[in-house]
Amino acid sequence: MKDWRRLGGRGDPPPLAEALLEAFIGDPKARHGLAGDLREHYAARRRVRPGWACALWYWRQVAYASGRYVWEHRVARFRRWRRLRASGPALNADRGDSLMRTIYQDFRYALRMLRKSPGMAAIAMLALTLGTGLPTIMFSIVNGVLRDLPFDQAERILYLHRTDPLRGRSALPVSQHDFVDWRAQQMSFEGIAGFSTEDVTVSGSDARPLRRNAAFLTAGAFSVLRVQPILGREFALEDEGTAVTPSVIISHAMWVNRFAGDSSVLGRTLVVDGEPRTVIGVMPEGFHFPLNEDLWLPLRLITDGERGEGPSLEMFGRLNDGISMPQARAELNTIADRLAREYPGVSEGLGAGAMPYTEHAMGPQVARGLYTMLAAVTFVLLIACANVANLLLARAVMRSKEVAMRTALGAARGRVVFQFLVEAFVLTAFGGLLGLAVAYLGVELFNREMVSVIGLFWIDIKIDVAVVLFVVGTILAGSLLAGILPAVQASGTKVNEVLKDESRGASGMRLGRFSKALVVGEIALSCALLVVSGLMIKGVLTLRAIDLGMPVEEIVTGEVELPRQTYGPAERLRLFEELEARMEAIPGATGVALMSDLPATGGFAWPVRIEAYAVGAEESLPRVGGMTVTPNFLDVLDARAIEGRGFTAQDRAGSEQVVLVNESFARRFFAQQSPVGRTIQLGQDSWAQPLRTIIGVVPDLYMGSLEEENANGPGVYFPLAQNTHVSMQVMVRSGGDPLSLVSQIRDALEALDPSLALMDVDRVDRLIARETVIFEVFGRLFLFFGLTALFLASVGLYGVMAFSVSQRTREWGVRMALGAKGGDVVRLVLAQGVRQLAVGLGLGLVIAGALSVPMSDIFFQVEPWDRTIFAIIALLLAATGIVASLVPARRATRVDPMEALRYE
């Protein structure tokens, strides 16, 4: 059996460790021999010891071997060589100038240079730590979110769907009839399977009932994924019919938690939504396909009804070898056309489509948004590299004499360039290692915040091999970026001119166009990053400023869902009302109600037909939010009817059908008049509700989700007694800690029906916050990114200005000796800084505009072209930039002319 998880195969040592080992040991004999020996030992240990202990042992072996090899073959050999050389030059004559030794010398030289200027080294390393660390955090996120399914050749698994080109809709589910025909007729796929997901209640055995995500699957679904149960079997074609006993396959987690990992679980019974089912399989650990499911039930195909009727399903398939996605799409469309001709009127005008499974599950904008964010964060790296390049450039200027001397003594240009690159590499490598640590912390924090939101089982944000490779790539790219300009600049100078220059160490060589261009680039990139961060932060502030006006932090809630099979409409109402009565008796409960949805999290949008509000065509009925509630909901939410009355216990199924509307509703559809007493009809066609009379107007209580444009849009409330639901949120308010009432709520529910579960229990405010946590987290992340960029860019600008001012000390002296005033000098220096600033800002705003559009999904109610943010950031950067050039400019005025003329 092929191990379906890429990492942690049984017999194999940690792949990263092995790769490191092989990288460190150059000699092939030693490399192959040792790696093989270690594998052999590892396999032997693995048979008797737990995996983590063996992995630890392996890592220790690798660390020891790499350390010893580096020491033996580089350092010790060099010492021996030096001893030999000390004992007489003749001994050394045949050794030549080997590449390894050159590199080694360059490294030692680089380290010595860095030790000599610890301040500069520290600044550069800090910049590079942030410059590699922050993009690595973002890369870990992108890498963790945009993973393929953890299955064999998962990239060939496609999501198959219907499209409706006429109405411009894609990714529509497929009817069961279509599924059966597609499955029978297609040739492009190794296999295709259908699924639908649902929440179910698991009871039976002796534990408390649980709500779990379940998926109904057609036969062979796991074979399409190439994952087999670790125990038992998957669903076969017979399971799709109604003849066999109902079966269930459970996740590894459920097997361990509910059955204590008992291997005799097969054949045992699990009650799912009141129906006893036989356990026929257990899936491997970590498998929760399609999204995050714990149970799999056979999908029973009902194809005897009218074509196109009945529940539809979602579909996936595995491409045959040699078939491409467009080819598969074309075939599906051919089948769809054939079906449309065969059954006119049912699926006419509908097409078919296919896309990578994960892309569908994630939504196509997510990948685009994430990659844009990654690109934006890479700016931090570029800024850091520009900074370091400038530092090295400044040093190159100071060392131009040394370089010229070396060249004059016969050093090849390549040798000089290489030496600079090595210096940059040493800095970047240290920075990169520290950056990896920063990224590790960042990822930990990110995961802690996001753990409740990630609902896709394959998402796994961590520092893995890909991330380490990213860091290595970053280090290499970074040292090239930071080192190449100074290297070329320094090595390209004209030897004679520099040596003729009268000053001692440095030369009069100016920081050229390179350096100015680097500063302009830094400003532009940090401007772009800051604008993007600003847009995000504005969103976070908008979000925080929302005052719901409801005591949501005093209310605890949980969802109760009744199985349809055992609860008809009358039984549902009876249970919910009894539950409400029992909860009212809980000591400490100051208010109790049931609501079909939580406020500020969104719900179903009903089409509505309103008396005396004319609409043209059927399609354009306005849509409004709708919630089903018990009469007390206004008290629990601290609200009261503005006009008319609220619901009472007298609004029963048999009495007049009534409805409450919110203020937005009244304003939008009734303007100046009173809506009370008017009638409306919700739903349309086959699912039209009876005419209902408006009996009152209530305040806007956030019908919609906070994410929506208008969370306080028009909406209506139905009384539960007249519109029974299968699933309701219990809302219990308490003066003290509402969470302390949870166990009593559970007891009340259990007393009524022990097979029912209370799920998603939490304080209402926290559940509402969970909806928007992604904005908060990314907002905070980018605040940090943006501030880092600002800091690095201002340090960079300051550094360059300060250096160029000090290089021109003599010039200032001459100018002042000839009568220039302090103000003139300041103006001169500032002018240079401001020019760079202006160009940088202009470029930066354009880049920001280009970035913010694809990222707008992550901005909370902020337009990507928010002028305020653009203006604030431009001003902020301009101010920072001016301060950064003002300080060196003032220093220039303090130059004593006599001193300056003597200055070398």
Next chain:
Amino acid sequence: MGTIKKKTFLGDFELMVLLAILRLGKEAYGAAILREIDLRTGRSVPGGALYITLDRLEAKGYVRSRLGGSSPDRGGRPRRFVRVTAKGFEAVSESREALLSLMGGLETLFSKP
């Protein structure tokens, strides 16, 4: 100043490795040597240390090594088989003689009562 010919002896671990190779004969390769040393002396040595020593011994001309057959356990990586050269054997016997002559007469010290 005339040159003094310095006679060098094998290090303690080097000697162990050479003896283990001699014991194993044709079957001497990395993992087997480590097992042999562990088995006979109870000394568990990291793989890296053995390889450094083998490299050193090879550089001194005491052993020769070649890459040979593999097994599934090794993930397809060849074994590094080693054998002791004549020079190596001479070094071992020199060390042995030196040790034996130094131990001569001390048997009573070590014999268990």
